[in-house]
Amino acid sequence: MTTDTMHAAAGHHDDHHHDEHPTGITRWLTSTNHKDIGLMYMIFGSLMFIVAGLLILAVRAELLYPGLQVMQPEIYHQLVTLHGAIMVLAFVIPAATGFNNYLIPMMIGASDMALPRLNNWGFWILTPAAVLLLIPFFLQFFGIGDGAVAGGWTIENAPLSIQAGLGIDFTILCVHLLGLSSVTGAINVIVTIFNLRAPGMTMMKMPLFCWAWLVTSFLLLLIIPVLGAAVTMLLTDRHFGTHFFIAAGGGDPLLFQHLLWFFGHPEVYVALLPIWGTLPSILSTFARKPIFGYKMMVYDFWAIGILGSIVWAHHMLTMGMPLAGNLYFMYITMSISIPTGMMIFCWIATIWRGSMTFETPMLFALGTMVMFGIGGLTGLVIPDVAAYAQYHATMYVVGHFHYTFMGGAAFGLMAATYYYLPKMTGHMFDEKLGKLHFWLSMIPFNIAFMLMMIVGLEGMPRFASDYPSVYASMNFIISSSAFVLGAAQLIFFYNIIKTARGNGAKVGDQVWEGAQGLEWTLPSPPPYHTFTIPPQVK
Amino acid sequence: MKCILRMTTLLALVFGVNVAEASTAGGLSTFWFPEAVTPLAHDVMGVHVEFFVIITVLFFVAFGFILYAILNHTKSKGHKAAQFSMPVTKTQWAGFILPFVGLFVLDYIVMGIPAWHAAVAMEDTQTDAQMVLKVTGSQWKWQYEYPAEGIKFVSNMSTPKAQIDGKEAPGENYLLEVDNKVMLPINKKVRIILMSSDVTHSWSVPAFGVKRAAVPGFIREMWVNIEKPGVYTGQCSQICGKGHPFMPIVVEAVTEDKYKEWVAQKQAEAAKLAASSEQAWSKEDLMKHGADVYDKVCAACHQAGGVGLPGVFPALAGSKVVNSKMLDESGKLIKDAHLDRVMNGKTGTAMQAFKATLTDVDIAGVVTFERNSFGNNMGDIVQPSQVKALR
Numbered sequence: 009m010t011t012d013t014m015h016a017a018a019g020h021h022d023d024h025h026h027d028e029h030p031t032g033i034t035r036w037l038t039s040t041n042h043k044d045i046g047l048m049y050m051i052f053g054s055l056m057f058i059v060a061g062l063l064i065l066a067v068r069a070e071l072l073y074p075g076l077q078v079m080q081p082e083i084y085h086q087l088v089t090l091h092g093a094i095m096v097l098a099f100v101i102p103a104a105t106g107f108n109n110y111l112i113p114m115m116i117g118a119s120d121m122a123l124p125r126l127n128n129w130g131f132w133i134l135t136p137a138a139v140l141l142l143i144p145f146f147l148q149f150f151g152i153g154d155g156a157v158a159g160g161w162t163i164e165n166a167p168l169s170i171q172a173g174l175g176i177d178f179t180i181l182c183v184h185l186l187g188l189s190s191v192t193g194a195i196n197v198i199v200t201i202f203n204l205r206a207p208g209m210t211m212m213k214m215p216l217f218c219w220a221w222l223v224t225s226f227l228l229l230l231i232i233p234v235l236g237a238a239v240t241m242l243l244t245d246r247h248f249g250t251h252f253f254i255a256a257g258g259g260d261p262l263l264f265q266h267l268l269w270f271f272g273h274p275e276v277y278v279a280l281l282p283i284w285g286t287l288p289s290i291l292s293t294f295a296r297k298p299i300f301g302y303k304m305m306v307y308d309f310w311a312i313g314i315l316g317s318i319v320w321a322h323h324m325l326t327m328g329m330p331l332a333g334n335l336y337f338m339y340i341t342m343s344i345s346i347p348t349g350m351m352i353f354c355w356i357a358t359i360w361r362g363s364m365t366f367e368t369p370m371l372f373a374l375g376t377m378v379m380f381g382i383g384g385l386t387g388l389v390i391p392d393v394a395a396y397a398q399y400h401a402t403m404y405v406v407g408h409f410h411y412t413f414m415g416g417a418a419f420g421l422m423a424a425t426y427y428y429l430p431k432m433t434g435h436m437f438d439e440k441l442g443k444l445h446f447w448l449s450m451i452p453f454n455i456a457f458m459l460m461m462i463v464g465l466e467g468m469p470r471f472a473s474d475y476p477s478v479y480a481s482m483n484f485i486i487s488s489s490a491f492v493l494g495a496a497q498l499i500f501f502y503n504i505i506k507t508a509r510g511n512g513a514k515v516g517d518q519v520w521e522g523a524q525g526l527e528w529t530l531p532s533p534p535p536y537h538t539f540t541i542p543p544q545v546k
Numbered sequence: 547m548k549c550i551l552r553m554t555t556l557l558a559l560v561f562g563v564n565v566a567e568a569s570t571a572g573g574l575s576t577f578w579f580p581e582a583v584t585p586l587a588h589d590v591m592g593v594h595v596e597f598f599v600i601i602t603v604l605f606f607v608a609f610g611f612i613l614y615a616i617l618n619h620t621k622s623k624g625h626k627a628a629q630f631s632m633p634v635t636k637t638q639w640a641g642f643i644l645p646f647v648g649l650f651v652l653d654y655i656v657m658g659i660p661a662w663h664a665a666v667a668m669e670d671t672q673t674d675a676q677m678v679l680k681v682t683g684s685q686w687k688w689q690y691e692y693p694a695e696g697i698k699f700v701s702n703m704s705t706p707k708a709q710i711d712g713k714e715a716p717g718e719n720y721l722l723e724v725d726n727k728v729m730l731p732i733n734k735k736v737r738i739i740l741m742s743s744d745v746t747h748s749w750s751v752p753a754f755g756v757k758r759a760a761v762p763g764f765i766r767e768m769w770v771n772i773e774k775p776g777v778y779t780g781q782c783s784q785i786c787g788k789g790h791p792f793m794p795i796v797v798e799a800v801t802e803d804k805y806k807e808w809v810a811q812k813q814a815e816a817a818k819l820a821a822s823s824e825q826a827w828s829k830e831d832l833m834k835h836g837a838d839v840y841d842k843v844c845a846a847c848h849q850a851g852g853v854g855l856p857g858v859f860p861a862l863a864g865s866k867v868v869n870s871k872m873l874d875e876s877g878k879l880i881k882d883a884h885l886d887r888v889m890n891g892k893t894g895t896a897m898q899a900f901k902a903t904l905t906d907v908d909i910a911g912v913v914t915f916e917r918n919s920f921g922n923n924m925g926d927i928v929q930p931s932q933v934k935a936l937r
Contacts, residue, residue, distance in 0.1 A: 074716050074720060074721075075709065075710055075711065075712040075716060076710055076711060076712070077712055080788070081788045081789070081790070081791060081792075082788045082858075085785065085788065085790075148857070151856055151857055152857065153857060154857055154858040158788075159785055160785050165745050165746045165784060165785060165786060166746075167744060167745040167746060167762050168745040168746070168785070168786060168787055170894065171744075171745065171787070171894065171895060171896055173857075173858070254763075255761075255762050255763020255764060256763060260763075260764075261746055261761055261762060261763070261764075262761060262764075295619070295627065296621070296627040297627045297628060297629065298629060298630075298631040299631060300630070300631055300632065301631070301632055302631065302632075303632075304632075326748065326757045326758050326759055326783075327758075327759045327761065327766075328740075328758055328759055328761065328764070328766035328767075331665065331666065331669045334665055334669075335662065335665060338661060338665070339654070339658065342653040342654070342657070342658065343653070345649060345653060346646055346649055346650060346653070349645065349646065349649050350646060352608065353642075353645055356608065356611050356612055356615070359612070359615050359616075359619065360611070360615050360619065360628075361615075361619050361625070361627070361628040361630075362615070362619050362625070362627045362628070363619065363620065363621045363625050363626060363627035364615070364616065364619055364620045364621060364625075365620065365621045365622070366616075366620075374612070374616070377612070378609065378612065381605065381608055381609070382605065385601040385604055385605055386601065388597070388601055389594070389597040389598065389601060392593060392597065392657065392661045393661060393664070393665035393668070394586075394589060394590045394593045394660075394661055394664030394665055394668060394755075395590055395593045395594045395597060395661075395664075397590060397668070397750075397755060397756055397757040397758075398579065398590055398594060398752060398755065398757070400748075400757055400783065401748060401750075401757070401783040401784060402783070462578050465577065465578035465579065466578050466580065466752075467580060467752040467780070467781075469750075469781045469782070469783050469791075470785075471785040471790055471791075472781070472790065472791040473791050474710060474721060474791045474792070475721065475791070476719075476720055476721045476722050476779075477716050477718075477720045
């Protein structure tokens with residue numbers, strides 16, 4: 009989305025006199041406008057998506073054949089770790105935050121976020137965070153340090169992190185910055201939703217997206233400080249002689265895992281809730297039918313948020329916790345399937361007996377629904393203490409969480425992008441390219457990750473730069489599919505840029521037949537300042 | 547409709563590939579679970595297969611509804627959109643609640659009860675245990691000890707570096723072969739005690755249905771009772787540094803008689819080894835033995851030729867630690883000198899205390915080798931008996 013199109017298009021609407029703002033680079037650096045900041049978040053997220061995608065393609069190149077052809081294990085572990093850390097911390101969350109910034113004020117009829125300067129700050133501390141995460145990787149080629157963080161994105165093996173080099177220190181600082189950014193964003197969402205709703209916009213009339221972000225924000229406020237504490241303890245263990253995680257000094261390596269997963273599991277819902285908030289409206293728009301079970305889904309979000317915060321140790325069932333602990337975490341984790349199942353039920357009921365058309369956003373929404381369904385179901389079996397021994401730390405788990413993270417979160421974000429792109433740019437995207445992107449994503453995605461789950465069940469461990477010959481043919485297919493999947497994403501970005509540059513038919517306020525909500529009452533693209541006079545919601 | 551056709555093709559394709567692959571690799575009947583050879587693995591496999599049947603059915607039921615809607619409830623077919631947004635009648639409420647009652651029953655009864663039994667069985671390591679195997683994970687090898695039999699050895703991966711680097715074709719057991727296999731008798735309940743000497747590792751053999759972390763500073767337990775002779779393999783399942791993919795687990799299960807033979811042979815070897823550390827070794831023999839140990843143990847970090855990896859692992863060629871005195875006048879270790887480093891390690895680094903894993907002869911050999919190779923020319927040697935006295 010170029011500045012010019014946005015600006016020029018906004019200028020056409022002469023009922024908005026408040027469009028004066030700095031131009032050029034100052035506009036972006038100093039912006040306190042929720043749409044500018046939202047766009048910057050989305051652009052940042054997209055860049056990180058591309059970086060992390062390239063990293064994993066290098067990894068898949070190494071895994072094409074058994075043996076080490078492309079890189080040594082040291083580099084391999086760094087690439088895998090960076091891929092995970094960037095995708096989770098620097099792609100999914102910023103991209104989703106971009107949507108909340110852009111959409112929440114428009115959805116609730118506010119003129120901006122409640123705390124605009126904090127909003128600007130929250131975005132701009134992301135950039136140094138990303139640099140901190142990546143820079144040790146490049147420093148190693150100049151003989152400085154031993155490379156980026158390499159213990160998996162959860163750095164859950166605390167004794168290994170204590171052994172490691174400066175990559176970990178950089179990551180710890182990066183996590184603090186990302187955490188600050190997330191906390192400022194979360195506070196902003198909560199304050200905005202509680203205070204700036206238009207008259208008549210009661211809580212139970214808010215779009216589900218706002219509800220999802222409200223739950224997400226409370227989750228972030230709960231978990232980010234714990235993560236901050238955990239990595240700070242790691243830092244003092246490394247440099248100041250404390251023994252939080254060193255058994256020889258009375259510490260416990262598992263304590264780190266408990267703290268980390270107390271953050272790490274709710275983090276999954278932080279990534280997914282915004283998508284769960286978007287999907288119902290897309291499905292309802294293209295099925296030309298109201299959302300089924302709105303209230304039910306609001307309660308589901310809260311139920312999942314609360315349950316999601318008390319199940320963390322199902323990531324640690326082979327760590328040797330007491331039997332009672334294992335059983336508790338197994339049963340409580342299974343209980344999440346009930347609100348989640350209810351949500352999927354509501355999605356299906358939303359399209360049931362509708363009058364559907366299949367534009368690209370709908371295709372992606374349906375795809376996300378099915379892919380997340382597979383992710384959820386293959387996850388339902390994982391917390392089982394007995395079978396967990398078979399699944400833990402194998403490629404099965406990797407396949408499973410890619411169905412939720414990529415199939416659920418990333419494809420969901422793409423659905424939302426296609427859905428709101430005409431609103432943001434004022435132009436319709438290229439439908440043919442969109443459909444091509446959909447099929448070229450779904451097919452290789454399913455081949456790659458379905459087979460990945462199967463090699464995992466057969467016993468292939470994760471984080472392995474090399475594997476026994478029995479897994480060779482499967483890995484070859486997985487890698488080949490991954491390359492196609494990666495290349496297909498170029499179509500997506502090409503399509504966005506093309507649309508943002510003003511190609512494609514002009515669209516009106518109501519882009520999609522049947523779309524509900526205040527954002528569709530605004531011109532496309534929306535003016536620089538929206539709702540200077542709050543609308544009356546009936 | 548084109549969309550549906552494509553979607554069906556997609557599904558057919560994915561499942562086609564799956565089924566084709568499955569027929570070569572164990573079969574769909576157990577959902578890719580490896581052949582189970584312990585009571586625990588049978589339990590685990592039972593749970594696994596049951597769960598996979600359930601989730602497959604759940605998927606196709608849900609997907610069936612979606613597919614039906616996609617095929618029929620479309621604008622192109624002229625379907626008029628209904629306007630309901632919640633259940634209203636009693637029948638609708640019943641239809642709404644039923645799936646969740648079903649899910650609850652599935653979760654806590656159909657899946658929950660067998661899972662409970664398997665989990666309890668898994669933790670019962672002590673009842674009727676007939677022998678103990680102690681496993682210690684360390685970067686990047688496994689040490690095994692049979693406390694009652696007095697046997698102790700280290701198990702390193704034996705796949706040659708040339709195969710990994712692609713200079714030779716991978717062998718049949720590529721990455722799943724070791725110099726010293728763990729021998730276990732069949733039909734005996736073996737209590738396995740897990741420890742770690744550095745970072746967290748994880749010992750896993752899929753055919754036994756077990757996987758458990760070896761946590762530094764803590765003791766973890768599990769058990770196996772193997773029903774069938776054979777060679778079973780697994781790999782470390784917790785990322786533990788650069789050698790993580792290269793620390794396989796190979797267990798050979800044999801009959802009781804063969805196992806006893808092996809124990810006797812190992813004990814004889816151990817006695818011979820103990821005797822050899824008493825005798826005086828020549829410099830040539832020490833150098834030759836030391837070169838072998840170096841390749842197997844030290845070269846992973848310090849590299850062939852002792853050049854190290856700049857910034858990560860120090861070079862031994864020309865190293866100050868190697869090229870200085872290591873014993874004081876009274877024959878005691880000088881702190882942080884060469885022999886002290888090898889025996890006691892350096893805390894907070896990957897340099898571990900090798901006195902735990904190497905024999906007296908190994909340590910004497912490798913130290914002598916390092917002091918007189920790579921351009922280092924100290925000229926002195928260490929005798930195994932000296933190492934023994936310094937332990």
